[in-house]
Amino acid sequence: MNQEKKQNKESLNAPKGMRDIVDNEYYQYQGFFEKAQEIAIYYGFKPIETPILEKEEVFTSGIGEGTDIIDKEMYTLKTKGGDHLAMRPEGTAGIMRAYIENGMQALPQPVMLYSYGPYFRHDNPQKGRLRELRQFSLEILGTQKSIADAIVIKTLSTILSEAGIEKISLDINSIGDKDCRPAYVRELTNYYKKHLDNICGNCRDRLKTNPLRLLDCKNEKCAVVKESAPNSMSFLCSSCKSHFKEVLEYLEEMGIPYRINHNLVRGLSYYTKTVFEFLEIPEEEVPIVGENGEIVTEEKTENIERQPLSLAGGGRYDYLGKLLGSKKDVPSIGGSIGVDRIIMSKHHKPLSPRIIKKPKVCFIQLGFEAKLKSLAIVEILRKARIPMAQTLAKDNLSAQLATAERLEVPYTVIFGQKEALEGTVIVRDMATRSQDTVKIDELADYIKKIKDR
Ligand SMILES: [Zn+2]
Ligand SMILES: [Zn+2]
CATH class of the missing domain: 3.30.930.10 (Bira Bifunctional Protein; Domain 2)
Structure with missing residues (x-):
């Protein structure tokens, strides 16, 4: 810009x-x-x-x-x-x-x-x-x-x-x-009235509207007056x-x-x-x-x-x-x-929300035929509660694999033209580069078995 x-x-x-x-x-x-x-x-x-x-x-x-x-x-x-x-x-x-x-x-x-x-x-x-x-x-x-x-x-x-x-x-x-508060407020008001010259303008207003708040004043000038102000405890x-x-x-x-x-x-x-x-x-x-x-x-x-x-x-x-x-x-x-x-606060210890799960798989698709059917596969993974990342807005294989690597996802599910016709996907282990062809119907079970490894 x-x-x-x-x-x-x-x-x-x-x-x-x-x-x-x-x-x-x-x-x-x-x-x-x-x-x-x-x-x-x-x-x-x-x-x-x-x-x-x-x-x-x-x-x-x-x-x-x-x-x-x-x-x-x-x-x-x-x-x-x-x-x-x-x-x-x-x-x-x-x-x-x-x-x-x-x-x-x-x-x-x-x-x-x-x-x-x-x-x-x-x-x-x-x-x-x-x-x-x-x-x-x-x-x-x-x-x-x-x-x-x-x-x-x-x-x-x-x-x-x-x-x-x-x-x-x-x-x-x-x-x-x-x-018991009215007697205390009266005493506080009388006390502050005697010190009108030594308090800030805000305090002079508070004296009329909300005398208790005189004790809230952070002004240095008023701190001196506040020190000897009557104390609510003795009026309870x-x-x-x-x-x-x-x-x-x-x-x-x-x-x-x-x-x-x-x-x-x-x-x-x-x-x-x-x-x-x-x-x-x-x-x-x-x-x-x-x-x-x-x-x-x-x-x-x-x-x-x-x-x-x-x-x-x-x-x-x-x-x-x-x-x-x-x-x-x-x-x-x-x-x-x-x-x-x-x-x-620098002492805050962040607590992980329950819903956040690191993606276990990244879903990659190639070609229009596969893209068309890809949301059905996303749905299969969602129903099986398998946390997933996807690259649906990308077309090119190497760009999608690069995204999967950047996300440090252990497995990718690759869905191409051929797989779309056969009703299968390729599951690839990103660390060992080994891969299996899996039927779409069996995908959820397959990932559940490997994801705990
Ligand atoms: Zn009381
Ligand atoms: Zn003040």
Whole structure:
């Protein structure tokens, strides 16, 4: 392609922060999903898939204003019929909507669901932060028992470790419930009002819209104020306190190390009680990549605190059900894994998807007569579950043999004019160059016998 044409075509690239997943990487995503799904099923979760588009109110009433997701990052659209829809920025609100709409409250509680798919956030793309991101999520709906929190955390931790992510730390916190949180939020607000001059503009907004998120601020200026901010733990009512204590006891019993992080509130305002996050432990020798992909040297970054990447996280959302129209509360807990971040992590251990099998034979055809009948032979191999490569778009024998060699296929099945008339094929051992003529009817059995050699 010449330079001019190339430039014109660049405007047709994938949208910023969205990407194609092809070839080996596709298999890595698939392998991860199959393993995660298998583990979730063993822990008792069942599958669910909800639409990528939801009515905008599912997110605005569920997640709430004053969160980055709602205020800045949601892709919204108005349909030709006048509906306001949003590309789902996260999974929990849609699943709660589905739980209510499908009458899952009538099922034995709790209902345990897993799901996998893409989510969309109009965020600033950077390392590990995409506008189309893929998550694997777990939700346990309809119980306030602390063991549900433990199951979600344990299942996520097992999936992460099966994917090779061992250098990980679990941060956990409790942000209280409707009985104890208001007093805490009041105290936090009063405290920050005294420090208005020492906080960033974002924090001044958060003070009005969503004060808990003051603790989320990564600004250096605010870090000083945050250090002496009142701590949610000392405001917990007795029921929140004992719930949190039980969750920690489960973690200890299961041997999952954790760190209580008083500043962990998570970005979504529907969370109650337990919130948690699995963070990748940053390695000292890892170079830091700047926003434009440049390597930022150690000297320049020595004053910047390394932000560990969050690989998974979640929390309890006891009031979301009512916000989305349920008559009674649906106490629930969920969590999700950022699958793109796992695949991109250098600790990721790729898991082979079940469907991928290296081709055992390469099918080669010569002449129109053979090409005409060739799909019937492909079908015989498919039915016999013999993984196969083919060169149907090529005509010439040496070109087809060269392809077979490049694919490192142990056998070729050669089908020419003569064989087409006789109802046979030639099976050739690519290593020894020896070959046999085999009747088409007997081809599947013949290959099954030799392929294990
Ligand atoms: Zn701030
Ligand atoms: Zn409470």
